[in-house]
Amino acid sequence: MNLARFPRLRFGHLPTPLELLKNLTRELGGPEIWIKRDDCTGMSTGGNKTRKLEFLMAQAQAEGADIVLTQGATQSNHARQTAAFAARMGVDCHILLEDRTGIQDSNYQHNGNVFLDLLHGASLEHHPGGTDMEAVMAASAEGFRAQGRHPYTIPGGGSNPTGALGYVNAALELVTQANDQNLRIDEVIHATGSTGTQAGLVAGLAGISSGVPVLGISVRADRKNQEENVFRLMVATAELAGCSTAVNREHVVANADYVGEGYGLPTQGTIEAIRMLADGVASASDIDTAMRLGYRHPMGPLELSDLVGLDVRRDILNSLAEAFDDDSYQPHKLLNSLVEEGSLGKKSGRGIYDWTNGNKSEREDLPL
Secondary structure, X not given: OOHHHOOOOOOOOOXXXXXXXXXXXXXXXXXXXXXXXXXHOOOXXXXXXXHHHHHHHHHHHHOOOXXXXXXXXXXXXXXXXXXXXXXXXXXXXXXXXEEOOOOOOHHHHHOOHXXXXXXXXXXXXXXXXXXXXXXXXXXXHHXXXXXXXXXXXXXXXXXXXXXXXXXXXXXXXXXXXHHHOOOOOOOEEEEEOOOHHHHHHHHHXXXXXXXXXXXXXXXXXXXXXXXXXXXHHHHHHHHHHOOHHHOOHHHXXXXXXXXXXXXXXXXXXXXXXXXXXXXXXXXXXXXXXXXXXXOOOOOOHHHHHHHHXXXXXXXXXXXXXXXXXXXXXXXXXXXXXXXXXXXXXXXXXXXXXXXXXXXXXXXXXXXX
C-alpha cells in the first residue's frame, strides 16, 4: 500500500507510543495489555480523529475549501479536533451538534468540548436528538454555497474512506512498532462508533497480512448494525488503499455489550474507573489508557472528567442516580472530596490530575 499518493497534512504527533500497562496487567492477572497512545496525537488535547483529519483536511485544502463543516454529539471530540485543524489552517469551521443525551445541565451544554469548539473559532448549530445530521449538514453546506463560499463537508467522526486512511496508516505504524519490540499482538481492541477507526484498522492489518484480528467495542449501535456499517466502509477503504482482495466479512467483529444507557452517558465502567483509582489499583494515567480500549473518549474517563469539570461530572451522576432511582450512579467519595476541596479539573488547575501551567501530570496528594 502506497499511502503517500494521497494528500495529507502532517499535523499529528506521530508515531504515538506503544506502552505496556504493567499495573493493570498485574491487577487482572494477565494477559499483557498494551496501549497505543492515540491520546498523544496532538491537536487540541489529542485523540483518534487527528489521524483521520490529516487526510480529510488535506483533501479539503486540495479542493480549495474556505469553510469546513462537520457534525457530532454535543461533546464531540471529533468536532473539537476539526475546529482545531481549521484554526491552524486559517479556514472557517461550522459545526452541527446533536443532543444525543438529553442532558440540559448548563456545564454539559457549554463547557468541555463545546467551549473548545468556540475557542478555536468555530460557529455552532444545535439540533435535537434523532435529527438526520448528514441531511441538515448538506443543507447547511448548500446555504454556504449560495453565499459564494466553498464548503467541504466531513461526516460524523470523520468516517469515510478518505478519513479511514488515517487508521490504515495507524495499522502499519502499530505493526512496525510491534516488530521493533519483538512483540506478538494477539488482538487489537478498540472503541467503535462512526466506524472509520475499525474500518481503517481492519483494512490496514488485513492488507499487509498481519494475522492480527480486530475487536471493536460498540459505543452506540447493536452488534449486527455496527458490523454491517463497518464492513461497508472497510470495503470502500480497502479499495481506495489498494488492498481490496485482502479483506472479507469475517474480519469485522464488534461487541455491543457495553453501550449502557446510551451514547455519551456515564456507565458503570466510568464509575468503576474512579473506584479503581481510589482503591489504588493503578495510576490515573494507567486507568485512562486502559479504559480507552472500551470507550469512545480518546482521553479516557478520568482525564475527560477533568476537562469537562469534576463538578459537572458529579452533577450528571447525581441526576442519573435520581432519574433511574439507582444508587450505583452516586458519585464516589473521591469525586465528592475533590469537588469540595475546589479541585474541579483543568479549569481550576487541579483535579484528578495536576494541570499546573496547562500541563497534565499525576497528583501525589489525591484525597483517597
